[in-house]
Amino acid sequence: xxxxxxxxxxxxxxxxxxxxxxxxxxxxxxxxxxxxxxxxxxxxxxxxxxxxxxxxxxxxxxxxxxxxxxxxxxxxxxxxxxxxxxxxxxxxxxxxxxxxxxxxxxxxxxxxxxxxxxxxxxxxxxxxxxxxxxxxxxxxxxxxxxxxxxxxxxxxxxxxxxxxxxxxxxxxxxxxxxxxxxxxxxxxxxxxxxxxxxxxxxxxxxxxxxxxxxxxxxxxxxxxxxxxxxxxxxxxxxxxxxxxxxxxxxxxxxxxxxxxxxxxxxxxxxxxxxxxxxxxxxxxxxxxxxxxxxxxxxxxxxxxxxxxxxxxxxxxxxxxxxxxxxxxxxxxxxxxxxxxxxxxxxxxxxxxxxxxxxxxxxxxxxxxxxxxxxxxxxxxxxxxxxxxxxxxxxxxx
Amino acid sequence: xxxxxxxxxxxxxxxxxxxxxxxxxxxxxxxxxxxxxxxxxxxxxxxxxxxxxxxxxxxxxxxxxxxxxxxxxxxxxxxxxxxxxxxx
Numbered sequence: 001x002x003x004x005x006x007x008x009x010x011x012x013x014x015x016x017x018x019x020x021x022x023x024x025x026x027x028x029x030x031x032x033x034x035x036x037x038x039x040x041x042x043x044x045x046x047x048x049x050x051x052x053x054x055x056x057x058x059x060x061x062x063x064x065x066x067x068x069x070x071x072x073x074x075x076x077x078x079x080x081x082x083x084x085x086x087x088x089x090x091x092x093x094x095x096x097x098x099x100x101x102x103x104x105x106x107x108x109x110x111x112x113x114x115x116x117x118x119x120x121x122x123x124x125x126x127x128x129x130x131x132x133x134x135x136x137x138x139x140x141x142x143x144x145x146x147x148x149x150x151x152x153x154x155x156x157x158x159x160x161x162x163x164x165x166x167x168x169x170x171x172x173x174x175x176x177x178x179x180x181x182x183x184x185x186x187x188x189x190x191x192x193x194x195x196x197x198x199x200x201x202x203x204x205x206x207x208x209x210x211x212x213x214x215x216x217x218x219x220x221x222x223x224x225x226x227x228x229x230x231x232x233x234x235x236x237x238x239x240x241x242x243x244x245x246x247x248x249x250x251x252x253x254x255x256x257x258x259x260x261x262x263x264x265x266x267x268x269x270x271x272x273x274x275x276x277x278x279x280x281x282x283x284x285x286x287x288x289x290x291x292x293x294x295x296x297x298x299x300x301x302x303x304x305x306x307x308x309x310x311x312x313x314x315x316x317x318x319x320x321x322x323x324x325x326x327x328x329x330x331x332x333x334x335x336x337x338x339x340x341x342x343x344x345x346x347x348x349x350x351x352x353x354x355x356x357x358x359x360x361x362x363x364x365x366x367x368x369x370x371x372x373x374x375x376x377x378x379x380x381x382x383x384x385x386x387x388x389x390x391x392x393x394x395x396x397x
Numbered sequence: 398x399x400x401x402x403x404x405x406x407x408x409x410x411x412x413x414x415x416x417x418x419x420x421x422x423x424x425x426x427x428x429x430x431x432x433x434x435x436x437x438x439x440x441x442x443x444x445x446x447x448x449x450x451x452x453x454x455x456x457x458x459x460x461x462x463x464x465x466x467x468x469x470x471x472x473x474x475x476x477x478x479x480x481x482x483x484x485x
Contacts, residue, residue, distance in 0.1 A: 075448070077459065077463070078459070078460065307441070309444075311444070313447075314440040314441075314444050316460050317463035318463075318464050319464075346439070
């Protein structure tokens with residue numbers, strides 16, 4: 001008997017604080033899953049499949065889902081949520097979803113799932129926020145860097161990225177340097193109705209590079225196997241980042257290809273933590289000036305299932321990550337638009353970045369998702385600039 | 398073998414737990430060992446230590462405690478002050 005849906009009890013009850021995390025990982029379980037749902041009580045899972053499949057294959061999918069549930073939820077430690085700022089109840093003048101209007105105005109053009117071209121209004125909004133982030137960087141006398149979009153596989157291997165985030169990797173390669181392969185590609189390459197490029201896998205060279213998932217990693221690699229100056233390092237850079245999100249790709253809230261501005265601190269523990277805190281306080285003033293509705297609260301990175309339970313609990317316990325979560329009035333929810341991060345001496349150890357006394361350096365960064373913050377702004381303030389903060393009206397008129 | 402190793406039974410049980418969690422010979426676990434002193438006692442290693450302590454001592458460790466139990470001495474103090482040192 002075949003069926004295109006599947007409902008079963010979770011192997012262990014998923015605690016409420018993990019339902020969203022487990023749900024996001026179900027997107028990676030099987031290519032035949034179209035949609036997943038976890039009951040609010042955390043004990044029932046429903047899957048909608050793209051097409052009907054036999055019972056044996058449904059059982060295999062259920063087994064994979066239970067692996068995710070057990071790995072993430074069994075023995076999970078409830079995180080200690082710490083709220084550093086809470087301005088979610090600031091009144092904002094707009095309540096609709098900005099996506100339809102952005103598409104109607106030609107401000108957004110979807111090239112593929114999670115990939116958008118941005119129009120003039122959106123681009124100028126991003127520039128406005130970028131100027132504020134650059135002012136933040138200047139306040140620390142941060143040195144500007146430009147980093148490549150590609151990142152060598154061996155770099156990511158050295159910092160354990162493959163174990164922690166395998167699901168979100170994006171690989172970059174090229175045709176093998178062989179005239180026959182290149183000629184055959186040029187003659188026969190075409191896309192099918194799903195947009196899949198029909199090319200034999202053996203046409204491609206071995207993968208040595210990926211599309212970079214973060215900006216600050218590039219700085220850490222430039223500092224590898226070196227001793228830092230006594231005053232530490234503060235740097236800033238903006239770059240394209242790539243994190244594949246499977247079924248979770250959604251509007252501008254969750255992109256595959258996005259842009260991130262970071263201010264990065266490398267030095268001893270006190271230096272990094274003090275600067276991270278200073279950056280938070282300075283951004284608090286910037287957000288206050290425009291009346292942005294948001295909250296800063298402790299969070300964890302989206303580690304993959306095998307690493308999730310331990311890594312997320314560790315981040316939570318040591319308060320290593322705080323997210324800036326902007327209110328999205330149209331869905332009565334929030335969206336992470338930035339984060340304040342402290343990595344302890346993780347990169348210092350793995351990359352042999354040393355303080356003058358020979359001990360491993362500590363690192364931290366503040367990061368802002370440019371598309372997301374502009375999107376959240378439009379979701380709160382709408383398209384009519386007369387309702388925008390006065391400091392922005394001067395620019396956008 | 399480290400010079401700083403006691404014959405205190407509780408400390409020895411803690412050392413055994415750390416040895417198993419970090420996959421380090423027990424001789425490498427000194428009484429003054431702390432998070433970060435060994436490459437194995439990193440973030441992942443620390444969570445292995447926490448889970449091993451839960452198993453060995455029959456306790457439940459919460460998020461606040463995870464951040465506090467960062468040395469053999471701190472673990473011993475926690476177990477003693479919470480009367481959790483009885484054999485499991």
